[in-house]
Amino acid sequence: MKVYKICIWTPTLTHHQSAFHDAIVKDGRIDLEVRYFNKTSQARLALGWEDKKCTKSFEKRVDTLNDALESVSDFNKRVHIISGNGYDFTKELIAYCIKNNLKWANWTERNGGGLFKLLRENSSLFEIFFPTYQRLYNRKFSGQIEKYALGVFVSGVKAEEDYLKRGVSKEKIKHLYYALNSLEKTTSTPKELKENKFKYNFIYVGSLSHRKGIDILLKAYAKLDNNEWGLILVGKDTAKGVYLKLAKKLNINDRVIFTGAIDFNRVNEYLSYSDVFVLPTRFDGWGAVLNEAASLALPLISTDECGAAYHLIENDKNGYIVKADSIISLMSAMKKYVDMPNIIKQHGGCSSELFKQFLPKENVQRLMGALKVWDSDE
Numbered sequence: 001m002k003v004y005k006i007c008i009w010t011p012t013l014t015h016h017q018s019a020f021h022d023a024i025v026k027d028g029r030i031d032l033e034v035r036y037f038n039k040t041s042q043a044r045l046a047l048g049w050e051d052k053k054c055t056k057s058f059e060k061r062v063d064t065l066n067d068a069l070e071s072v073s074d075f076n077k078r079v080h081i082i083s084g085n086g087y088d089f090t091k092e093l094i095a096y097c098i099k100n101n102l103k104w105a106n107w108t109e110r111n112g113g114g115l116f117k118l119l120r121e122n123s124s125l126f127e128i129f130f131p132t133y134q135r136l137y138n139r140k141f142s143g144q145i146e147k148y149a150l151g152v153f154v155s156g157v158k159a160e161e162d163y164l165k166r167g168v169s170k171e172k173i174k175h176l177y178y179a180l181n182s183l184e185k186t187t188s189t190p191k192e193l194k195e196n197k198f199k200y201n202f203i204y205v206g207s208l209s210h211r212k213g214i215d216i217l218l219k220a221y222a223k224l225d226n227n228e229w230g231l232i233l234v235g236k237d238t239a240k241g242v243y244l245k246l247a248k249k250l251n252i253n254d255r256v257i258f259t260g261a262i263d264f265n266r267v268n269e270y271l272s273y274s275d276v277f278v279l280p281t282r283f284d285g286w287g288a289v290l291n292e293a294a295s296l297a298l299p300l301i302s303t304d305e306c307g308a309a310y311h312l313i314e315n316d317k318n319g320y321i322v323k324a325d326s327i328i329s330l331m332s333a334m335k336k337y338v339d340m341p342n343i344i345k346q347h348g349g350c351s352s353e354l355f356k357q358f359l360p361k362e363n364v365q366r367l368m369g370a371l372k373v374w375d376s377d378e
Helices: 018-027 042-046 065-071 088-099 113-118 123-136 139-148 157-165 214-222 242-249 264-273 289-295 327-339 341-358 360-374
Strands: 004-010 030-036 059-061 079-083 104-108 151-154 173-175 200-205 229-234 256-260 276-279 300-303 319-322
Touching: 004 360, 018 030, 018 360, 030 360, 065 088, 079 088, 088 104, 088 139, 113 123, 123 157, 151 157, 151 360, 157 173, 173 360, 200 214, 200 264, 200 289, 200 327, 214 229, 214 242, 214 327, 229 264, 242 256, 264 289, 276 289, 276 327, 289 300, 289 341, 300 327, 319 327, 327 341, 341 360
Parallel strands: 004 030, 004 079, 030 059, 079 104, 104 151, 151 173, 200 229, 200 276, 229 256, 276 300, 300 319
Antiparallel strands: none
8 A cells, every 4th residue: 555655834733724634644544744834823822722832743843944854854755735825934845846846735725815905805896806816816826836736735616716717727626625523512501601591592703803794793683683592702802892882883782792702622612502603704715613613513604705615505405605795695694594493403414414524534535535646656
């Protein structure tokens, strides 16, 4: 049996990827090394993420390309899977691989986050300019993939579309996703929710920010004619109280619970307590919180600007994909559950089944399939 030797280069050690790395090692068909070249950002630490230490034999942190070369004893014999291309480190690493005729592949989410930020997170302007950006942005790098790389791993159909429109051939593109273990279902009630009086609850988990569409969620929820559904917002308010003020203005502050930032290890408690998960994002490359919510059998609502939505949501089966930045579209989807709470269990069961396609062991099979095609001895 051929054992493939690979090294995955990724910015930080996160709970969204570590289970996949463990599954690769457990599978036994791949000799794995993992290198982290960045630190966990202060923004993510504020959201409850950990600044994890490398504790496994296959993982190390590196600061420079020289560190990287020294840290992998058989560097030139490995296939290098390099996350993104926007970091100075990754640009230098890719240039080194090209210069020395080494085997490498890129791994990326959908593009456009930089443009969205440049346009001050204006969805209307993004919709106008993104098609041109999608065709023209980083065509040089796409050319490098086509000419020098084994290929590119994309996190979903939105990312695949980016590279196809820039001229990367379809056979060079393979799918490889964020792959998480299922969260543990709990029956305990988080202390912030003990006074909650509602029979059912919508929940959002993540930063409370404009990009995540929290204003849209509050306005959509305010339009629902109900007295049985509450709204739980879990995460750090990065807008300095704007959303609490908005909830008061909309006269829904007695129906919305703001928990503040929580430790990521407690996300399962809040999701287990709730009934329907909503990610109203204006832009997300993937959105791994959808994986987490699906693993706990919650129906899902997200937007057409969320990469994961196209893979973890099937309309009318386990949730709804709505138009980003649209209050009416989001309200209509939420109203389905308000009017028909009997579909929650059925939709949640479908979420659980869809989640199984994105388990770490399934991702290993995708990785192996690509390596067999790209790095064949024949």
